[in-house]
Amino acid sequence: MRDETVLAFDFGVKRIGVAIGERRLGIARALATISKEANAERFAAIEKLIAEWHATRLVVGRPLNDDAMPHEMTARSERFAHQLEGRFGLAVTLVDERFSSLEADAQMRESGTRDTKNWQQRKAKIDAEAARIILQSWFDTTATATQTDTHETT
8 A cells, every 4th residue: 555645624614624644554633624714715724734744635525414415515525625636636535424523523522522612612623523534434445445455366
């Protein structure tokens, strides 16, 4: 498996959660939350993260309804993914993100890191943690696919 630094995004209208990981290690961690609503500021912040971390691949959460049907935010996330690909020329993968924010909130509550009383600060942490969950899901899926491919060829 080749080494890649991957940035993942939990896209939202008000905030974008960001996570980072190395593909070879297969471990994601929450990195930041971009709390800017203007597209120019958002993409400037993303460009800075890509340059700082030398990212070679991007992953974007694709929200779906419980029944796997797309909704308004699905189209917005897909558009965001296409914009990333066009602006930065990096491979962009969409990943099913159903329940990532709920899972992030639950994990933070269990670990005691959800102690922020201010809802906006807590939500920013949840968004970054949701991006971590999205990226970890992608790592787990690609590792499984790689292992399956390896076993089939041997």
